[in-house]
Amino acid sequence: MALAITWLGHSAWWVQAGKHRLLIDPFLTDNPQAARQAEELEAEVILVSHGHFDHVQDVASIANRCGANVVANFEIATWFSQTQGVKHTTPMNIGGAVQLPCGRIFMTPALHSSQLPDGSYGGNPGGFLCDIAGVRLFYTGDTGLFSDLGLWAKPAIDILIVPIGDLYTMGIEESIRAIEWIQPKVVLPTHYNTWPPIAQDAQRWAKEVGARTSAKAVVLQPGEEYRYS
Numbered sequence: 308m309a310l311a312i313t314w315l316g317h318s319a320w321w322v323q324a325g326k327h328r329l330l331i332d333p334f335l336t337d338n339p340q341a342a343r344q345a346e347e348l349e350a351e352v353i354l355v356s357h358g359h360f361d362h363v364q365d366v367a368s369i370a371n372r373c374g375a376n377v378v379a380n381f382e383i384a385t386w387f388s389q390t391q392g393v394k395h396t397t398p399m400n401i402g403g404a405v406q407l408p409c410g411r412i413f414m415t416p417a418l419h420s421s422q423l424p425d426g427s428y429g430g431n432p433g434g435f436l437c438d439i440a441g442v443r444l445f446y447t448g449d450t451g452l453f454s455d456l457g458l459w460a461k462p463a464i465d466i467l468i469v470p471i472g473d474l475y476t477m478g479i480e481e482s483i484r485a486i487e488w489i490q491p492k493v494v495l496p497t498h499y500n501t502w503p504p505i506a507q508d509a510q511r512w513a514k515e516v517g518a519r520t521s522a523k524a525v526v527l528q529p530g531e532e533y534r535y536s
């Protein structure tokens with residue numbers, strides 16, 4: 308089956324496979340790149356990689372409107388259910404997997420931080436390895452480069468979503484080393500160009516990926532969809 312992935316700007320992603328609708332790190336309201344409004348999205352599952360505002364801002368409003376299942380580490384899932392009125396959560400932690408109707412979701416570690424917007428402890432930051440409709444998607448979340456990223460090269464990753472913005476996460480150079488280790492078939496850049504401090508030349512990044520790795524680099528504009536089958 309095919310997977311359709313839309314970049315919503317910054318590090319927010321919309322994933323569709325058949326009737327399944329997943330949203331990753333929805334940050335739309337104060338996102339100058341946002342390609343959709345929170346009110347437009349009907350999600351079944353919302354994956355939250357860590358507690359920072361640019362990943363959690365629109366989680367509660369979307370989940371509370373459409374009853375989406377919020378999948379996050381234990382601390383963040385508990386924060387959403389206890390302080391944001393979210394009814395359906397799946398608390399998990401790094402190294403564990405959960406089988407949901409849309410597929411299997413495994414939480415990977417990330418080298419980052421995770422405080423929630425009100426100062427609450429947000430547990431450890433992570434990423435998600437998703438097996439959806441026979442496609443293996445790896446969203447690393449906000450992370451610096453660390454060699455354990457190479458652990459997820461097998462079984463083979465179809466699609467990798469990796470930050471390139473630098474400053475808060477990997478930049479172009481580190482992302483290419485991560486791509487060399489992870490060896491995905493396709494790679495999409497994220498977490499860049501939202502604001503001037505994380506401006507990047509994604510075309511230069513794509514050229515470097517093409518020259519130095521076996522992955523196919525796909526650069527989307529906010530709102531643009533990529534179909535993988």
Ligand code: NI
Pocket residue numbers: 357359419420449475
């Ligand atoms: Ni962050």
Ligand code: MN
Pocket residue numbers: 318359361362449475498
């Ligand atoms: Mn971030």
